[in-house]
Structures are given as C-alpha cells and as structure tokens.
Amino acid sequence: xxxxxxxxxxxxxxxxxxxxxxxxxxxxxxxxxxxxxxxxxxxxxxxxxxxxxxxxxxxxxxxxxxxxxxxxxxxxxxxxxxxxxxxxxxxxxxxxxxxxxxxxxxxxxxxxxxxxxxxxxxxxxxxxxxxxxxxxxxxxxxxxxxxxxxxxxxxxxxxxxxxxxxxxxxxxxxxxxxxxxxxxxxxxxxxxxxxxxxxxxxxxxxxxxxxxxxxxxxxxxxxxxxxxxxxxxxxxxxxxxxxxxxxxxxxxxxxxxx
Numbered sequence: 001x002x003x004x005x006x007x008x009x010x011x012x013x014x015x016x017x018x019x020x021x022x023x024x025x026x027x028x029x030x031x032x033x034x035x036x037x038x039x040x041x042x043x044x045x046x047x048x049x050x051x052x053x054x055x056x057x058x059x060x061x062x063x064x065x066x067x068x069x070x071x072x073x074x075x076x077x078x079x080x081x082x083x084x085x086x087x088x089x090x091x092x093x094x095x096x097x098x099x100x101x102x103x104x105x106x107x108x109x110x111x112x113x114x115x116x117x118x119x120x121x122x123x124x125x126x127x128x129x130x131x132x133x134x135x136x137x138x139x140x141x142x143x144x145x146x147x148x149x150x151x152x153x154x155x156x157x158x159x160x161x162x163x164x165x166x167x168x169x170x171x172x173x174x175x176x177x178x179x180x181x182x183x184x185x186x187x188x189x190x191x192x193x194x195x196x197x198x199x200x201x202x203x204x205x206x207x208x209x210x211x212x213x214x215x216x217x218x219x220x221x222x223x224x225x226x227x228x229x230x231x232x233x234x235x236x237x238x239x240x241x242x243x244x245x246x247x248x249x250x251x252x253x254x255x256x257x258x
Contacts, residue, residue, distance in 0.1 A: 005078075008080060021085060024143055034076065037069035038073070041068075078094055081126075085156060087103045090137055108129045112124050112146045124146030125142070
C-alpha cells in the first residue's frame with residue numbers, strides 16, 4: 001500500500017523548521033457512495049450466471065463498475081489536507097498527484113458547514129475565504145470533527161501572528177535592543193536648554209548675551225541715562241560713565257535754562 005501513500009513528509013520545508021500540526025483524512029462518509037457503487041457492480045456481475053447466453057455483457061459491465069468504484073475509494077483515501085505551523089496544503093491524486101498550498105497569512109476567513117447528516121455522523125466541510133480560491137483549497141469536504149479542526153487552524157494562525165518572524169525561525173530578523181531611559185538630570189538640562197532657546201528674546205543693545213550680571217545693571221543704566229540728560233540740559237559735555245553707587249543720592253536743585 002506504499003504506492004497509495006501520499007507521503008506528506010516529503011512536502012515539508014524541513015530546513016525552515018516546518019512540522020505537521022494535523023493531517024486530515026477524509027471521513028468515512030466520503031466513501032459511502034463508492035462502496036454502494038462497488039456493491040452495485042457486484043450485483044451486475046452476478047447477472048452473468050442468470051444470462052448464460054450473454055454472460056460476457058454483465059461480466060464486463062460489472063467489472064467496469066467495480067474498477068471505477070475501487071478507484072474512487074483510493075482517490076478519497078489519498079486526499080489529505082495538512083495543517084503545518086507555516087501553511088496549509090492539500091495533496092490528492094493517485095497516479096498523477098496534485099498539490100495546492102496556501103500560507104497562513106493569506107487565510108482571511110474559515111467557514112464550517114455541517115449538513116444534517118454530517119452533524120449526525122460527525123463530519124463537515126471547510127470553506128476558505130482567501131486569495132487562493134482557484135488552487136484547490138476553496139472547499140475541503142468531508143472533514144472529520146470539523147469544530148476541533150477549525151479551532152486548530154485558528155490557533156495556528158494566532159500563534160504564527162504572535163510569533164512573527166521569530167516564530168518562523170528567521171535568523172535575519174533580530175529585534176533591536178531596548179534603549180535605557182536618560183537620567184533625570186540630563187533630561188531636565190535638555191528640557192531647560194530647549195525652553196531657553198524657544199523663549200529667547202532679542203538682545204538688549206550694549207549688552208552681550210551671556211555677560212556677567214550683578215543685579216544692579218538696570219539701575220546703573222538708568223542712572224547713566226539720567227546723568228547724560230542733566231548734562232545736556234546744563235550744556236555740559238557728557239562725561240564718561242561713573243561707577244554706579246546704589247547708595248548715592250542727589251538732592252541738589254537743578255538749574256534749568258530760562
């Protein structure tokens with residue numbers, strides 16, 4: 001019977017870590033019609049003993065029906081639907097084998113249809129909504145225990161999505177290292193620098209940015225402008241700026257020209 005074994009293992013991508021999660025064979029209900037056909041062929045073959053003059057006719061017809069029924073039985077037995085950790089694929093065919101495959105990422109939705117007789121005997125049909133509807137994976141018929149198989153596919157899809165490239169064993173996808181947060185002092189310094197640059201105003205004429213300040217510069221500047229104004233009113237030449245004394249008072253009367 002090794003000739004009629006689909007040999008699923010040879011279709012796996014072993015070097016990428018692919019393994020079989022579930023191998024689904026056809027439910028026995030898929031072969032009921034073929035078995036009934038085989039029984040009908042046997043009945044036709046028995047007619048050869050009732051019709052001795054035309055014994056060859058029921059013999060040929062019965063043999064033809066029997067061979068066709070046996071072919072259908074083997075065809076159903078060799079039809080396998082395989083679920084792996086990377087994809088789903090179907091292998092079917094006796095002499096000429098056909099393989100239809102679809103990655104898990106392309107499966108959009110899975111519908112499970114269970115007719116009344118299927119609910120009684122425990123089988124159903126899978127209907128896949130995906131971009132591979134013309135590759136033999138649109139409908140998988142006569143799946144035993146369809147609820148459990150459907151949950152298995154959903155679970156594998158969810159696990160593949162959570163693992164991403166790491167779950168598929170891709171050595172080229174290396175996660176980037178997590179950067180540690182900056183120390184609080186550096187963060188405050190950077191924030192203060194950004195604030196000062198954003199709120200900086202135009203420099204005051206005569207004052208260089210970053211020069212040392214004693215706290216009384218504004219008052220010295222006002223005193224200097226006052227002395228210059230008084231010198232102009234008195235007709236005197238402006239003298240050089242005198243050092244500012246915050247305790248200095250000037251109560252002398254001011255002689256204004258009349």
